Amino acid sequence: MKRQFRVNEQIQAREVLLIDSDGRNLGVTPIEKALALAKERGLDLVEVAPEANPVVCKIVDFG
Numbered sequence: 001m002k003r004q005f006r007v008n009e010q011i012q013a014r015e016v017l018l019i020d021s022d023g024r025n026l027g028v029t030p031i032e033k034a035l036a037l038a039k040e041r042g043l044d045l046v047e048v049a050p051e052a053n054p055v056v057c058k059i060v061d062f063g
Helices: 030-038
Strands: 015-019 025-030 044-049 054-060
Touching: 015 030, 015 044, 025 030, 030 044, 030 054
Parallel strands: 015 054
Antiparallel strands: 015 025, 044 054
């Protein structure tokens, strides 16, 4: 069974625990800022732990 990930604007959380593309924890970040950081880097914001509180997202090249 393939896991479905929410990507970019599909993410519904207002704040996320953000992990950058180098694996650094950037802390709890408003979703708008997290999306902007991913876009600036030409990458995607992917929700990797939707059950966590706050939701954990990582900046990656999702393709």
